[in-house]
Amino acid sequence: MTSLPNSFRIRAAEFNRGRTSAFCNNFAAEVLDSIQSRHFDMPVVLRSVPGTGKTSLMQILSAHWLVEVVRRPNDYEALAQHLTDIGVLDTVGSPTVSGALVNLERDFSSILDIGAPDEAAERIFKRLVDARVLAAHVESARVMATALNDVGPDPEVSFAIPEGRPDLTAVLREMHSDDDARITSSEVLEWALGIETVVRSLLFDLSPFDWDATANYTNDFLSFRLLESASIHYDGVDSGLRVVTFLDDLHRLRPTQRRQIMGLIESRALTRGVWIAERVEVLNPEQLLGEDLGTSLPARANAERGRDVEVIDLGAGSPAAYSAYERMLRSVARKRAATDLHNFADTSTEFLQLLDEQEHPDWSSVEADVLKRLAEVDDARFDDWIRHISADALVTGKSDRERVTDARATISLIEAEQRKQQAELFLGMPLAVEELDRRLGSTVREAAQVALGREYPKQVPVYYGQRDFLLLANHNVSQLLRVGADLFDVVLTGAATARKSPAPTPREQHRTVKASSDRLWREIPARLEEGRNVQTLLTAAGKFAARMNEDRPTSYAPGISGFALTMRDLKQLIDPATRAVVPGGEELLRALADAVANDYLTKLEDAPRGARAERRVVFYINRLLCPIWNLPLGKGGYRTRSLHEVASWMKNGSASSTTDEPDEPLDEGLFND
């Protein structure tokens, strides 16, 4: 492998460390499509699975990074335009928002780990939130000053409150302000430092902690009360900036702490710009799996929306969002690769195009074998099909891969037809060539390609090309970077070895994808507390899908990559009383919730198919895990299983059911991309 720098491997976190230009350069402006100007004046909840770019979105809107765009708009033209469109920059490119990013990961939940009495723990938690939020706003306001034309150098920054607000004056007093109407940035920082010192001593000093020192803390958030009404002043003049607080990683808080912040939104104590980012894992299994069920369980999103809150899912949460999300993924991949390709590969071809540049060179032995299998079909009804498809080698303009794939697909179609006619006791008439051409659609061809990969694993690459690369991202930026890093390594290796083209071969891509897939699988136990439970469920689901695809390659073309539960079964699983009587039900609920919360399974509700059809919830296997069981990536189908059968997977460790239902009608794929 190469030791050249690989931009895909540089994590977003690394950009946090002062590399603002690199972050802005790589930021896909399309992410801002889901944001509107009004969102900066109201509470917003960003809730999604890990890796969908919540932190990056809040980061680009925060002062430190925003100022980089303001200073060099020509370097980030698309980004600057998007920021103008959503009102973060005005028409002359000046910022209108002062955003402070605060991460809630560190120290907050630990307050409850050291045996603090409940009341003291709550007071210290609130004070620490206040200290971090206000210190971040001071920093943001100072940075913003450098980007505003009408502010002089090194201005005095202060937060001013409206007249006639004794409640806010009391807040200023508690923060040791000398003034009844404002507090200076240095006063805020000094006060915040005092709080940090107390918390550090509580968490990290081994000496006894003086609880009395925190007894005078008021039991309320000071920062949010202040920011609801305060404005940023430079040298005593109102800046007019909208103040927005970005609270990242709320899921890291303990439930009681999280409730204290969410309670502010629910009670409408917060009405100005406060954004909260959290993973869906904060929802308990019942909420996570049952939010669509229409039961009495909390339907959080609706409840929150009803209280003047916007809940935004940055993932491709709906089919309508898929194409926009894919555009964004393309943009991320293109930007990440561009500089390295220019510097090291000496090519003007884009990374995504490089993935499609080469075709697998040698199909001859596989083609000979597949044609032989076709010739062995002893059924006169298909003679025209076999003649037609065998003649392709001589008369059509198809590529080698297309010819072999079509031949293999024809075998599957013949087998399916034979099975169907056998079941119907129908002797059948010869089938026309036109019928074959009609049936040889893209999904059947993909199923054939997967079958070839299974039957000739050393000769036929399956997972390659830019379509597959984007699908393997599973609508997740972090996963795109993971697969992209591995594939881009191959490109850089090609460049370093002075190959004619740095484009990776299909075989190289396939091998790389398989390795990435394997690594994601192996990492599950290290990433999740109950990772082995999740692996048990995924293994059973993967094997179940693989067996279905092998038995019926065209019935659900390109094949299934998930399973469904009926709403009735899901309700039974979620209800503690009915769950208790299902062997393996507890383990299944936890494994399903963990897998969905961490994006190893994608949960989607199937579109109702007729008034009397039962509603179902589908659980698709993350596409980067699909290669483990040789599952197709495109247009995922599924099969419905009973709750008892799926729960038995948790006990048996595999999908070994023998009670196969009759084939259902072809299910609609939910990934229509």
Add this chain to the structure above:
Amino acid sequence: MTDTPAAAPHRRWDDHVLGRSDQRYGFGFEEILKAAVRPGTPSLYVMGLGFDPRATVAFETAAPLLPPGSRVLAIVPKATSGGASRESAFQKSNEARAREIAASCSLELEIIQPNPEAKDTRFHGVWLVRKLREQREWLTPHVVVDISSLPSAIFFALIRAWLVERTTDLQLQVVAAESHHLDDLILDSGTLAPQFLPGFNKHGSLQELQPGTRIWLPVLGKGRLAQMEAIWTAFTPHDICPVVPFPAPDPRRGDSLVAEYGEFLFETLNVDAQKFIYADGSNPFDLYKVLMTISDRYKRALRPLGQPVIVPSTHGSKLLSLGVLLGAFEADLSVVNAGAPVSTLSDGADDESIRALASESQQTCLWLAGEPYDKSHPDAARTEGHADAEHGSD
């Protein structure tokens, strides 16, 4: 990194005392332990009581050597569900065995349950230290900390607290039953957000370190890639010096760890192979000396750029973790940790073979504070001389 100090300052454990059951370094395990016992004066024995099958191995050897009436504090590192899991069964069996041993040697056993409110076990140590400080045992003259089944967050805090606060009249010893085969059979699940360990945090937070030059010294152990990735992402070091155990009971241990982390270290982090640090896997004082030397050299080399931030992290064996503790204690380094919220026994071995491996563990006893380091004591010179002769100097 090439200059050598003209005269190395005296370090606290330059002349150390270490005993092992195989007497590899000159002293035996029991010999060292017995030397610190004051007949008629009860000792304090602090041990972990988790599911690790090594929990009672060193205790079994040490208990008969302790004066009758000595106190044994057995700390349950993490609350168990009380269910029928394999780990619960091992934990119960360890508890029963500990009670049996204590009773047979007339020792007073107290089992300390973990803080029920705690989720992040890394704060158990600070909670426990504050709790212990209120008990009379805190002032016991002879303290033995058995780290065989204690998480690093607990024994780091305990040992540091005793070293800092009991500067006189304390014989502090640390014992461990060690088997890297068993280390490999204990699997971590999940990864906690990287954080400094209580007592070993002079910097506040990883994020606050960003302006300085950051050096990371991860002590490699099997199956800890996710933890290392999490630390790297949060810390973003400028330089990385991975520590591998060599020599080690398994001579290929270092090679297999480098192979396991090869892609991460070489492809992702671009670690220079010359930066690898080798430390004796059986002798924590070796890693201690290496950490002292390397931190001293980095500090001198990078002085023109300001004070570098040197942060070790522990992913390997208990003994190497102890080496990190000693080095970090004396060199005043912060120690970062991204431990797992849950650990389980591997399905790859049955109960019988796990118990067999535990019983074959090598037992080590380190004397960290007290007589051997007391310059006025008539035996001090003899002990130092022996340690030097056996181990040499750095």
